[in-house]
Amino acid sequence: MQFLSQVLTNTEVSPGYFRMQMTAPPVVLDAVAGQFVMVKVRRAIDPLLRRPFGIYDMGTFITPYTDCGHQTFVEILYKVVGQGTAMLADLHQGDHLDIIAPLGKGFDLGEEGEEKILIGGGVGLAPLYLLAKELVKSHKVRLFAGGRSKEDVLCITEFERLGVETYVATDDGTLGDRGLVTQVMMKHLAAGGGPKRLYACGPFPMLRAVAGIAEEMQVDCQVSLEAFMACGMGACLGCVVKGVNHSVETPDYRCVCKDGPVFDSIDLSWD
Amino acid sequence: MIKPNMSVEIAGIKMRNPVMTASGTFGYGEEFSGYMNLESIGAMITKGLSLKPKAGNNTPRIVETPGGMLNAIGLQNVGIEAFIAKKLPFLRRVDTPVIVNLYGNSLEEYGELAARIDGIAEVAGVEVNISCPNVKQGGIVFGTDPAAAAQVVALVRRETSKPLIVKLSPNVTDITLMAKACVDAGAEALSLINTLTGMAIDLQSRRPVLANVTGGLSGPAIKPVALRMVWQVAKAVNVPIIGIGGIMNATDALEFILAGATAVQIGTANFLTPAASQEIAAGMQQWLTANRVGDIRELIGALKS
Numbered sequence: 001m002q003f004l005s006q007v008l009t010n011t012e013v014s015p016g017y018f019r020m021q022m023t024a025p026p027v028v029l030d031a032v033a034g035q036f037v038m039v040k041v042r043r044a045i046d047p048l049l050r051r052p053f054g055i056y057d058m059g060t061f062i063t064p065y066t067d068c069g070h071q072t073f074v075e076i077l078y079k080v081v082g083q084g085t086a087m088l089a090d091l092h093q094g095d096h097l098d099i100i101a102p103l104g105k106g107f108d109l110g111e112e113g114e115e116k117i118l119i120g121g122g123v124g125l126a127p128l129y130l131l132a133k134e135l136v137k138s139h140k141v142r143l144f145a146g147g148r149s150k151e152d153v154l155c156i157t158e159f160e161r162l163g164v165e166t167y168v169a170t171d172d173g174t175l176g177d178r179g180l181v182t183q184v185m186m187k188h189l190a191a192g193g194g195p196k197r198l199y200a201c202g203p204f205p206m207l208r209a210v211a212g213i214a215e216e217m218q219v220d221c222q223v224s225l226e227a228f229m230a231c232g233m234g235a236c237l238g239c240v241v242k243g244v245n246h247s248v249e250t251p252d253y254r255c256v257c258k259d260g261p262v263f264d265s266i267d268l269s270w271d
Numbered sequence: 272m273i274k275p276n277m278s279v280e281i282a283g284i285k286m287r288n289p290v291m292t293a294s295g296t297f298g299y300g301e302e303f304s305g306y307m308n309l310e311s312i313g314a315m316i317t318k319g320l321s322l323k324p325k326a327g328n329n330t331p332r333i334v335e336t337p338g339g340m341l342n343a344i345g346l347q348n349v350g351i352e353a354f355i356a357k358k359l360p361f362l363r364r365v366d367t368p369v370i371v372n373l374y375g376n377s378l379e380e381y382g383e384l385a386a387r388i389d390g391i392a393e394v395a396g397v398e399v400n401i402s403c404p405n406v407k408q409g410g411i412v413f414g415t416d417p418a419a420a421a422q423v424v425a426l427v428r429r430e431t432s433k434p435l436i437v438k439l440s441p442n443v444t445d446i447t448l449m450a451k452a453c454v455d456a457g458a459e460a461l462s463l464i465n466t467l468t469g470m471a472i473d474l475q476s477r478r479p480v481l482a483n484v485t486g487g488l489s490g491p492a493i494k495p496v497a498l499r500m501v502w503q504v505a506k507a508v509n510v511p512i513i514g515i516g517g518i519m520n521a522t523d524a525l526e527f528i529l530a531g532a533t534a535v536q537i538g539t540a541n542f543l544t545p546a547a548s549q550e551i552a553a554g555m556q557q558w559l560t561a562n563r564v565g566d567i568r569e570l571i572g573a574l575k576s
Contacts, residue, residue: 002306002545040543045338045491045519050543100545230333230340231542233306235298237344238333251326253347258302 001027007095008073010088014151017123018089019056021075022097028074031055033131034106034224034262037074038232040098041087049230051084053077054127054201054261055102074101077126077154103232104261107131107222110197118143118164119185119210121202122152127224127261128201129158136162142188143167146181146206150174182209189217198222200265211265221265227256234258242269275559276566277552279313279533281511282434282459284368284396286313286534289567290524290552293515293538294319294372294398294438295344297548299358300365306545312552313534314368317354319400321373322380322387324350329482334471339490339517340539341469343483346374351387359393368395370436373427374402381423385430396434399427401453402442402465414440414465417452428457436513439463439504441493446500447507454508462513462536463504464497490539491517498530505531505572519547521554531572 008021038050053076060070080089091097107127110116116135118128125145135141141164147153148171156166168176169184177184189196198221200210207223214221229239234255241260243252246269254260254268277288291314297303300315309315327347334341349358354371362369371394375381381399388394401414401423413419424437437453439446441464450461466487471480479485497516505512514527515536524535540547559567 047335048338048340048490048539048543049335228331228333230342230539231545233298233545234302235296236333236342236542237327237347238331238342240327240330240332240347248326251324251347253326 001025002098002100005097005099007091007093007097009093010091012089013077014154016080016151017077017154018080019075019077019155020088020091021073022099024058024072024074024099024101026060026072028101029058029060029072031058031074031102032106033134034127035102035104036127036232036261037076037099037101038103039076039088041084043096043098047084047087050100050232051088052103052226052229052232052257054224056126056129057133058130077123077129079123100232104257105259107199107224107262109134110220111195112138113195114139115194115196116141117185117188117196117198119146119181119198119200119202119206120144121146121181121206122148123154124200124202124206124224125154126201128199129155131199132159132162132164136164141165144169144181144185144188146170146202148172180206180209182206182213185210186213189213189219200224207265208270211268211270214265222262223265223268224262225256225260227261229257232257242271243267244269273565275556275564276568277556277559279567281513281534282396282436284314284370284434286368288313288552288555289528289532289534290548290555291316291370291513291534291536292541292548293536294400296538296541299354299362300369301358301361303541303545307549309365310367311549312367314370314395315362315365316370316372316398316536317358318348319346319372319374320348320351320354320384321346321375322351322383324348324353331481332483334480334486336469336471336488337492339488339492341471341481341486341488342466343481343486345483351384355391359391363393369393370396370398372398372400372438374400375423378422378426382426382430385427389431389433394433396436397427397431398436398438398462399423400438400465402438402440412440414449415443417448420449421452421456424453424456424458434459436460436462438465440465441496441500442468447503450504450508454510458510460511460513461504461508462515464493464500464516467493467496489517491519493517494523498526501527501532502530502574518551521551521558524551524555525558525570528567528570529572529574531574533571
């Protein structure tokens with residue numbers, strides 16, 4: 001649904017990374033982890049298009065300022081990468097936003113008794129937090145978080161507060177192990193143990209590596225993709241990715257916005 | 272107060288108001304049914320349909336530009352047969368005319384498409400997209416050559432008795448020449464403008480942003496060009512014009528009506544506000560009421576000079 005929202009908080013959690021809480025109608029709580037919101041950052045024709053963000057968190061809090069005594073919110077975690085996100089970073093409490101949410105297909109929580117392994121690269125941690133919140137209710141959850149440097153590893157404390165066991169790797173070694181987070185995750189998988197399920201969100205090369213590991217180790221794996229998109233609802237066909245059966249003769253394009261953003265890694269072509 | 276008349280007729284298609292949804296921006300209708308009342312607008316135009324399913328271009332396919340966006344989707348679509356089998360059953364239940372947008376890679380394909388759609392009762396009319404290359408004849412775009420465009424239109428005219436709209440490309444020296452050629456060949460209405468060809472470059476990588484290098488510019492950025500072309504064409508031909516190009520609100524839509532359009536199509540705005548077409552139709556009616564205009568048709572081409 002489309003709704004007008006007000007900014008509740010907009011905080012820089014690390015240089016260039018922000019967390020923003022926004023008011024939302026209660027129906028938004030029907031969203032599942034992995035779904036996303038489309039935000040119009042300004043009531044103007046420039047920038048023209050909405051910006052998609054995975055839902056980082058949502059919930060309600062008690063407030064004297066609404067008729068019913070509580071307020072629903074959605075929260076996003078975003079990185080300033082261009083004009084739209086820079087404008088978003090300039091917003092303050094009380095500023096208005098036009099939002100469409102929830103959109104897309106979220107994560108499948110999988111089977112009972114599985115160890116859930118989350119792999120996030122940089123701002124890709126965003127949709128994994130809401131997922132972790134759901135999973136910790138009845139599963140062992142481990143998070144492997146990666147980034148270029150310690151400033152790019154976000155919200156680790158928040159995951160730990162949920163009871164998630166966290167592992168960190170950075171390219172420059174300023175936090176956790178030096179190297180790729182996928183290698184750290186690989187070591188953990190190789191150590192064996194019970195059934196596992198992987199959930200990954202981050203840069204495409206990281207997702208491709210995770211998908212490759214999942215295939216090799218025969219572990220179920222879901223990935224959440226990011227893409228440029230105009231509409232977020234399957235109309236513009238701007239955000240497509242190639243499905244596993246894709247060829248020139250038998251096109252198999254899937255919309256990140258509608259068929260995803262969460263896909264089973266085996267359903268995509270990783271070439 | 273009496274409600275103003277909003278209904279108009281295009282090539283025999285009766286519409287409750289002049290607001291249509293532009294091809295390629297409204298999916299196959301169903302995608303938008305959760306966001307708006309599909310029976311609040313004048314007509315829906317499908318995504319462009321080809322004889323065979325079409326994969327479309329590689330990504331990136333879209334990029335935002337100041338006040339607009341470039342797209343090079345490459346006409347990805349399910350093909351005419353899948354449309355009839357899978358998409359039309361939903362549209363059949365909606366009491367709003369459905370116009371199919373058709374495009375071919377050769378003259379023959381246009382003919383086959385028109386013949387195939389002719390017997391489909393639920394289809395209220397045909398909009399022919401001539402802004403695609405003639406693959407068989409060296410890739411010259413039908414829509415930039417008056418003789419080639421006339422050939423396409425005449426063939427489609429022979430193959431179907433459905434109301435026939437031709438969608439014009441703005442990427443020509445004189446759009447009135449194209450307009451006249453299409454009308455002479457049997458077009459009963461003209462819709463304009465399709466997107467303006469443009470490109471975007473990424474300085475750091477020194478590459479074009481779009482995989483296809485060039486793409487079609489749409490959105491508010493093209494509205495002045497579209498208004499000018501609608502105004503020119505409306506003076507040059509005697510068939511109804513459907514104005515398209517960056518319409519974001521009721522004011523924009525009414526400007527096109529003044530310039531000579533009988534109806535309008537909403538395109539890029541659907542991406543920002545899924546209910547844009549419904550809101551624009553309602554806004555136009557409010558403006559008429561507030562300004563004591565009893566009939567939308569009084570405004571068609573009523574631009575003062």
